Structures are given as C-alpha cells and as structure tokens.
Amino acid sequence: MLTSLLLPRLWRICGALLAGTGTILGALIAHLPDTRFGEGGRVMAHGAMEMQMWHALALLVLGLTCPQKPGRLMAFGACGLLLGTLLFCGGVYYTAFSGHHAAHIAPTGGSILILSWLCLAIGWMVRA
Incomplete structure (x- = not known):
C-alpha cells in the first residue's frame, strides 16, 4: 500500500535522472571522436x-499526473x-x-x- 503511494514520486525522480544522464550522453555523442x-x-x-529522453519525459508526466x-x-x-x-538504451549504448x-x-x-505502453493504454481505458 505504501509502495503504491511512493510510485509517482519514484517515476518523477527516475524521469529526471534519465533526462539528466540523457543530456550528458547527448553531449558525449556530439563531441567524442569517431x-x-x-x-x-x-x-x-x-x-x-532520443529514446531515453522521450521515456524520461513520459515518466515525468506520469509521475506528475497520475492519481494519488x-x-x-x-x-x-x-x-x-x-x-x-x-x-533497451543500455544495450544500444553498449553496442x-x-x-x-x-x-x-x-x-x-x-x-x-x-x-508497458499497452498496459498504460489499457489502464487508462479501464479507469475512464
């Protein structure tokens, strides 16, 4: 029960961390030699x-807008x-x-x- 109340906060924190590390990786990708x-x-x-940044934004939005x-x-x-x-991103970065x-x-x-996107879509349909 307590865990479900902390999930939106966790999503916001992880979304921010993904966005921050995505920004760092973007700079490295742009400036490192071939x-x-x-x-x-x-x-x-x-x-x-790019995939990391989009999903960082998705987690931030979910953390900010989901029910209590x-x-x-x-x-x-x-x-x-x-x-x-x-x-996904870790595997691609490694390669x-x-x-x-x-x-x-x-x-x-x-x-x-x-x-996960399918679960979210179904979850929103059920709640509506």
Missing part, C-alpha cells in the same frame, strides 16, 4: 539517447517504462560504444517498452 564508437555507433547512440494511488496496470506500465528504457552486440538486452528492453 574512434570512440563502433562502426555506425554515433548514429546508434544518438537514437538511444495508481492502479496496477498503470503502476506496471510506468515501472516497465523505466526497466525497458534502461535495458554503439564497444562495437560488440549486446545479445538480447536491447530487444528485451524494447519488448518491455511495448508491453
């Missing part, structure tokens, strides 16, 4: 940074956005900077993101 990236890594890292006690689907969806963003493929990390994160 030798610091794997082949095609700068473009790949830029795409991950979010329903299970909303809680699952928003927490999934956080986990999916970390996995972009190292040149080595991160196995199933990014696709797993992407799948979690898709499921």
Whole structure:
C-alpha cells in the first residue's frame, strides 16, 4: 500500500535522472571522436539517447499526473517504462560504444517498452 503511494514520486525522480544522464550522453555523442564508437555507433547512440529522453519525459508526466494511488496496470506500465528504457538504451549504448552486440538486452528492453505502453493504454481505458 505504501509502495503504491511512493510510485509517482519514484517515476518523477527516475524521469529526471534519465533526462539528466540523457543530456550528458547527448553531449558525449556530439563531441567524442569517431574512434570512440563502433562502426555506425554515433548514429546508434544518438537514437538511444532520443529514446531515453522521450521515456524520461513520459515518466515525468506520469509521475506528475497520475492519481494519488495508481492502479496496477498503470503502476506496471510506468515501472516497465523505466526497466525497458534502461535495458533497451543500455544495450544500444553498449553496442554503439564497444562495437560488440549486446545479445538480447536491447530487444528485451524494447519488448518491455511495448508491453508497458499497452498496459498504460489499457489502464487508462479501464479507469475512464
């Protein structure tokens, strides 16, 4: 019960942290020499940074606008956005900077993101 009351605050905090680290990564991506990236890594890292920033904004909005006690689907969806963003973007950053493929990390994160958005949509339909 107490956990569900703290979730919106957690989403705001994590959204702000994702936006802050996304800003740092954006600067690094723009200014690091090409030798610091794997082949095609700068473009790949830029795409991950954009995805991170969009989901940071989504978490901030969810944290600011959700009901005092979010329903299970909303809680699952928003927490999934956080986990999916970390996995997806982390896997893409790893590949972009190292040149080595991160196995199933990014696709797993992407799948979690898709499921999380579906949970949010269903949660909002049920609550309406």
